[in-house]
Amino acid sequence: MNQIAFLLQDLLAEPRLKLWAKAFNRFFARKEFLEMPWLIVYILFIFTLTIALARLFNKIFDHIISRSGNKLSKDPTSYIFLKHAGRAIIYISGFSLAVWSFPELRTLSASLLAGAGILAVAVGFASQAALANIVSGIFIVIFRPFSVKDHLTIDDTTFGIVEDITLRHTILKNQENRRVVVPNSIINSKVILNSTKSDPKICKVIEVCVSYNTDLDKAIAVMQYEIFNHPFCIDNRSEEDKKLGKHPVMVKVVRLEEYAIRLRAWAWSPDNSKAYEMTMDMNKRLVERFREEQIEIPFPTRTIILPPGAAEGKLPG
Numbered sequence: 001m002n003q004i005a006f007l008l009q010d011l012l013a014e015p016r017l018k019l020w021a022k023a024f025n026r027f028f029a030r031k032e033f034l035e036m037p038w039l040i041v042y043i044l045f046i047f048t049l050t051i052a053l054a055r056l057f058n059k060i061f062d063h064i065i066s067r068s069g070n071k072l073s074k075d076p077t078s079y080i081f082l083k084h085a086g087r088a089i090i091y092i093s094g095f096s097l098a099v100w101s102f103p104e105l106r107t108l109s110a111s112l113l114a115g116a117g118i119l120a121v122a123v124g125f126a127s128q129a130a131l132a133n134i135v136s137g138i139f140i141v142i143f144r145p146f147s148v149k150d151h152l153t154i155d156d157t158t159f160g161i162v163e164d165i166t167l168r169h170t171i172l173k174n175q176e177n178r179r180v181v182v183p184n185s186i187i188n189s190k191v192i193l194n195s196t197k198s199d200p201k202i203c204k205v206i207e208v209c210v211s212y213n214t215d216l217d218k219a220i221a222v223m224q225y226e227i228f229n230h231p232f233c234i235d236n237r238s239e240e241d242k243k244l245g246k247h248p249v250m251v252k253v254v255r256l257e258e259y260a261i262r263l264r265a266w267a268w269s270p271d272n273s274k275a276y277e278m279t280m281d282m283n284k285r286l287v288e289r290f291r292e293e294q295i296e297i298p299f300p301t302r303t304i305i306l307p308p309g310a311a312e313g314k315l316p317g
Contacts, residue, residue: 034045041097051093054087061086075097124143128300134169136184140165146194153193154182195272200235202275204267206282209260211296219263219295220251226285227267232278236268 061083146152146162152172153159159173160180170187172180193201206227210219226251227233235248248268255262267282269275292298 042190046094046098050090054090055096056092057086058083069145088167129183130168132185133183136188137165137167137170139188140170140184145188145192146197150197151195153195154187154190156193158182200271200273201234202269203236204269204275204279206265206267206279206286207254207262208286208290209257209262209297210290210296211259212261214261214295216253216261216263218293219290222289222293222295223251223263223265224249224287225284226289230267230272230278230281230285232269234268234270259300 016144039239043108053281081214140146148162148165150162151159152162158172158174158180160174162170163173165177165184166173169181169183172182192248208223210216224247228235233249237246237248249265253261253266254264268277271280
């Protein structure tokens with residue numbers, strides 16, 4: 001350590017290094033870096049530093065989320081939103097510092113501040129939608145109507161898994177692996193069906209129609225057996241239901257239609273994705289099993305009674 005200290009003292013004692021230090025201090029004391037062409041270099045340095053800091057900030061937050069406990073890994077909503085907010089602050093600060101470095105723009109900024117009232121009104125109208133999205137994003141993070149990784153259905157038309165919540169919008173991944181971008185102000189004002197919040201278990205409805213001459217007890221037994229033996233079906237009965245001997249899959253006659261009897265089964269699944277897959281599998285399996293058991297799935301029929309002679313084209317006048 002003493003050798004390193006003596007080496008640094010010898011380097012600092014060099015006349016050339018002293019001249020460089022004096023020139024460097026004079027350069028910043030006289031603010032020569034704010035004059036061309038040094039100003040361009042200075043602006044480029046600010047932009048480069050801003051981008052580097054934003055990326056470093058992004059990596060630090062990603063590292064914190066990935067190395068965190070189970071709770072943060074399962075629900076990183078607040079941290080992801082804070083990451084976007086922090087990155088936006090870094091970019092805004094860097095841009096403001098770059099603009100303030102130009103004397104002409106600094107004078108213009110002072111002039112604009114004199115008319116701040118008119119400017120505030122103009123900016124307010126121009127950025128009304130953007131501010132609404134930001135405020136809505138903050139409300140989403142605070143009140144938590146949904147979180148990252150939740151399964152959402154918006155207005156019964158848009159379905160997807162929440163992938164990200166930014167300052168401006170929320171990103172959903174749909175079943176086709178496409179991204180649905182919904183502005184925060186819109187999603188904050190819509191009716192949302194959250195299939196994951198509080199309890200991820202889903203009760204899925206599976207319906208099938210049978211003919212009027214069907215043995216209903218047999219059809220119900222087939223439905224209960226096939227659905228309950230699916231790997232994604234779970235037993236969600238209460239202790240009281242188990243004591244009463246109720247079946248894990250409830251099947252009822254829900255409607256007597258014009259040409260068929262509609263049977264409805266209520267089947268429980270661990271989450272929305274497995275419930276959807278179970279429903280698709282059961283649509284195929286029940287058709288196959290009903291054919292094996294000779295249970296008829298009817299289709300609409302019409303009986304047309306023609307007047308005498310109509311078949312030969314002799315209609316009564």
